[in-house]
Amino acid sequence: MALGVFGLTVGLALGGVVLLGALRFVLQRNVDTEAFRTADAVALLAAEDALPDPLPVAGGQVRVQVIDAQGRVRAASIDADRLVPMARPEWLDTGHRQRLDVPAERVGLRGPVRVVAVPAGTSADPLTVLVARSMADVRQSTHVVRTILLVAFPLLVVVLAGVAWRVVGATLRPVEALRRGAEEITGRAGAGRLPVPASADEIHRLAVTLNGMLGRLESARARQRAFVSDAAHELRSPLANIRTELEVAQRLADRTDWTAVTANLLADTERLGRLVDDLLLLARLDEMPASRGTGPVDLAALVSEVAARYPSPPVRVEPSPGPLWTAGNEAELRRVLANLVDNAVRHARSSVVLAVEPHETAYHLVTVTDDGPGIAAADRGRVFDRFTRLDDGRGRDHGGAGLGLAIVWELVRRAGGTIALADADGPHGLRVRLLLPTTPAGPEPPPTVARP
Known part of the structure; x- marks a missing residue:
């Protein structure tokens, strides 16, 4: 907050300095413009050899002289000195328009004084028109503005600091409430929720x-x-x-x-x-993050390899249309199939059938079907949870800890596939449906996973 107020103060101060500089520049340019306009008018009269005496001027804070190359005053306004030129000849650059700041006592005006010089006359008789204007009004105007800024600046800073304090405080109040809520949750090391502000921001x-x-x-x-x-x-x-x-x-x-x-x-x-x-x-x-495997794996060959470890019957493999490739880790996929077949053999009555075939999407379908007691539809989601063992007719997992299907779930997720349980074709049994992406891996399969 203090840093913001300091930055605001510095910005306002710089803005005030720029404002004073711009005001002084504009007023000075207006003075020079008016002086040059008067000097050009007198130079036109000098060119026509029609200089009146005295020279006409507008306003009491203006003096006009026409001097020759030797610095002698040829003509002057009614209030101008007729003997001493307002600018010494050595200050002038003959033939060029100039702006000069001269001492006020030399001109007889309130200082500071601005003098402009405009060449006039002819080449045989060169003249210079000098027009002096008082800068007292410009100095007075800038002084007034500077005084106003010096008085109003602190008040403005105080007002803006107060407004910023209130606005920032109102903005940070919900953040402070969040901090206190987080501190309370951390202090009691338990569940909790942070307060939600009503504003939709x-x-x-x-x-x-x-x-x-x-x-x-x-x-x-x-x-x-x-x-x-x-x-x-x-x-x-x-x-x-x-x-x-x-x-x-x-x-x-x-x-x-x-x-x-x-x-x-x-x-x-x-x-x-x-x-x-x-x-x-x-x-x-x-x-480890989920990732598609590192190389192509032939699912048909892998299924036959896993099935060869078991007696036939009960395990047999349906013929496949040929090599069916998927992108995955071969060791992890072998672990998936081995766990599924172990589970099916443990609960099957007489047969376990493995099959792999192309799916209508960019996935291959692997099924493991047994003729055991099956799993109730209400339990098919939670069997993939860790340490889950059913107490029904499918039987307890003798010697197991309920981690086999949990490992299958994690490995299938890492391979980019899905797994779901369904009823077998006969009156009894369970069918495990495993979808694995083809090579190259396709889009995500439809949401058929039965796990909650």
Whole structure:
């Protein structure tokens, strides 16, 4: 605020100086114009050898003389000196129009005095017309204006500073309210919203944007807390099993079946290792931006490669029309298909069918269909959430932590595709529909994702 008032003061001061300079210049030019007009009229009379005596002038603050090359006064106005020229001959540049400032006592007018010189006469008898005008009125006018500025300038600065203070204060009051709201939210380290001003201006839009950001941050914190809680719970379970096995083996060492204990410990260790690997993968995916893959991948070959890891039946692959290329990371897409097939095999009754075909848009469609119990339509969105395991007939994910489909969701998002769940063609079963962009990647697919 102080800096703004200082800048305003400097600007007004510079404006006042410029105004005084411009006023003085305009008045001085008017004086010179009038003096030259009078001098030209007298020079015309001198050229016609018709100089009256005395020379006519308009106004009492004007003196006129006509002098020759030796500085003698040939004619003068009624109030002008007839013996001493108003400008010495050595001051004059014969044959040129001039403007001179001379002492007031030499002319007999109130100072300062402006004298203009205009050549006249003939080449045989060169003359110079001198017209003197008092600059007292000009000095008086500039003095009055300067006095007015000096008196009005401080008052104007004070008034403008007050207005600026009120206007800036009214403008910054919502910002201060936002600051206090942010300080309160930070102090209690919890959820909250900033006050939104009623005016539909930039501050209103800023408050709405900040509240949206706070809402997203709160949602992210809630997801993070839930993720940490679920991760701790899932990690505690295999650790508790391992500890129980070891304590029982320690107490009953002579009656312990070490083969069974070793098998159980290895199973829990593998489960713990898979869980840690999945958690680390999800953490890396949260930090990395979504991006289309680095190279072309043949979906038909990749589906056949993943299906070859499972016995046939239950897993079989429908024939594809040929190589179907997509832009993506081959390792990530292999992980997607492996997770989907693992999930389908775990819940299928007798068969799992994989198929890949071109879609009507610039996408390829990959489907994984099983004849298991399926998933209710109300649960098809939340199965992609982390640590989600259904308790219905589709069964609990034995040995799993509910991270497989969450990883699938993140990897498909990074590949620029979409995934959705639908009913199979038969009375039972589930079909996973995976849309992946062709090479080169096309536009975004229609919004068919079932996740909320």
